Amino acid sequence: MEKKLVYTGKTKDVFALDNGNFLLKFKDDCTGKDGVFDPGENAVGLTIDGVGDVNLRMSIYFFEKINAAGIRTHYVSADLNNTTMEVLPAKVFGKGLEVICRYKAVGSFYRRYSDYCTEGQDLPAYVETTFKNDEKGDPLVTKDGLVDLGVMTGKQYDDLKAMTQAITKIVADDLKEKGLDMYDIKFEFGYDPEGNVMLIDEIASGNMRVYKDGVYVDPMTLNKLFFA
Numbered sequence: 001m002e003k004k005l006v007y008t009g010k011t012k013d014v015f016a017l018d019n020g021n022f023l024l025k026f027k028d029d030c031t032g033k034d035g036v037f038d039p040g041e042n043a044v045g046l047t048i049d050g051v052g053d054v055n056l057r058m059s060i061y062f063f064e065k066i067n068a069a070g071i072r073t074h075y076v077s078a079d080l081n082n083t084t085m086e087v088l089p090a091k092v093f094g095k096g097l098e099v100i101c102r103y104k105a106v107g108s109f110y111r112r113y114s115d116y117c118t119e120g121q122d123l124p125a126y127v128e129t130t131f132k133n134d135e136k137g138d139p140l141v142t143k144d145g146l147v148d149l150g151v152m153t154g155k156q157y158d159d160l161k162a163m164t165q166a167i168t169k170i171v172a173d174d175l176k177e178k179g180l181d182m183y184d185i186k187f188e189f190g191y192d193p194e195g196n197v198m199l200i201d202e203i204a205s206g207n208m209r210v211y212k213d214g215v216y217v218d219p220m221t222l223n224k225l226f227f228a
Contacts, residue, residue, distance in 0.1 A: 092188070171208070
């Protein structure tokens with residue numbers, strides 16, 4: 001099948017296929033600073049052999065579970081030999097929207113709201129949305145903001161929130177079986193030509209905050225524990 005490079009990303013390249021779908025090529029480049037891996041950084045900081053492969057493996061594992069649960073995603077198939085994933089075409093909301101689901105009050109949530117909670121306090125699958133904008137520090141945006149700015153409809157937001165909570169439960173329950181506790185996870189969503197919301201991008205260890213026996217598990221260690 002013919003493929004044409006349409007976008008070069010930090011951790012993945014995107015190719016257009018002649019069947020109308022797209023191909024994501026997972027790379028071993030990671031975001032970080034001064035040679036230290038950090039999923040929150042906005043620049044490539046290092047290359048770790050095999051990280052593209054393990055990110056793809058985890059994405060396949062969860063996308064297949066989520067598809068089987070009847071939740072719409074862009075996942076079609078994958079080729080581990082070439083570290084690629086075929087996906088359906090999808091438009092992003094606005095210039096890109098990140099959706100975080102939180103089970104615990106940690107990280108930026110705790111920094112913002114520490115007057116009202118204790119660190120590590122349980123949260124009821126709290127969903128928050130941020131615009132992808134490195135220069136502005138990925139600003140938070142509410143449902144009203146998204147609707148009033150024309151980024152999405154109220155129904156799309158309601159669908160996105162329900163899907164986020166359902167997907168988070170699938171991932172968290174799976175990790176729990178392995179003795180791991182997920183505190184929060186970050187997703188990206190888009191929509192198909194009919195406007196239906198779908199999960200896009202990847203589901204990898206670098207997008208989730210996971211603890212074991214109260215101790216933080218870094219993404220590379222999480223990969224080893226997950227596939228042990």
